[in-house]
Amino acid sequence: MLRFLARKTPGYNFSCNQLFRNMTDLVHPKPVETSIRKKLKETFLPTHMDVLNESYMHNVPKGAETHFKVVVVSDKFTDLPLIKRHRMVMDLLSDELENGVHALSIVAKTPSQWEISDKSVKPSPNCRGGFGK
Numbered sequence: 001m002l003r004f005l006a007r008k009t010p011g012y013n014f015s016c017n018q019l020f021r022n023m024t025d026l027v028h029p030k031p032v033e034t035s036i037r038k039k040l041k042e043t044f045l046p047t048h049m050d051v052l053n054e055s056y057m058h059n060v061p062k063g064a065e066t067h068f069k070v071v072v073v074s075d076k077f078t079d080l081p082l083i084k085r086h087r088m089v090m091d092l093l094s095d096e097l098e099n100g101v102h103a104l105s106i107v108a109k110t111p112s113q114w115e116i117s118d119k120s121v122k123p124s125p126n127c128r129g130g131f132g133k
Contacts, residue, residue: 044072053065053067054105065100066100074108
């Protein structure tokens with residue numbers, strides 16, 4: 001039903017997807033994603049944040065939490081080079097990276113950089129490695 005509404009109602013797609021994702025989270029807990037969200041939110045106080053589990057794009061078991069893309073927009077990145085922003089995120093998520101997270105793609109921007117952007121993130125490429133791919 002939700003997918004039908006998303007196709008038939010212009011402008012409804014994003015909120016419908018969010019609702020579907022939230023409902024799915026109730027049925028399938030995501031401890032790694034939840035931990036990543038909590039740490040990013042508490043540390044960077046983002047004006048915009050998204051955590052995307054991209055594991056489904058790879059040759060891993062269904063429900064795996066191994067490949068993530070994070071988008072963090074924070075004042076804490078002001079006047080810092082991109083490499084330092086990435087290091088801050090990597091250091092913060094070191095426990096996750098040492099315990100099962102295989103890949104982490106990072107978009108780290110200041111609020112002014114986010115405002116002048118198109119506020120979208122390019123999709124990740126298809127998996128080109130792993131067994132059976």
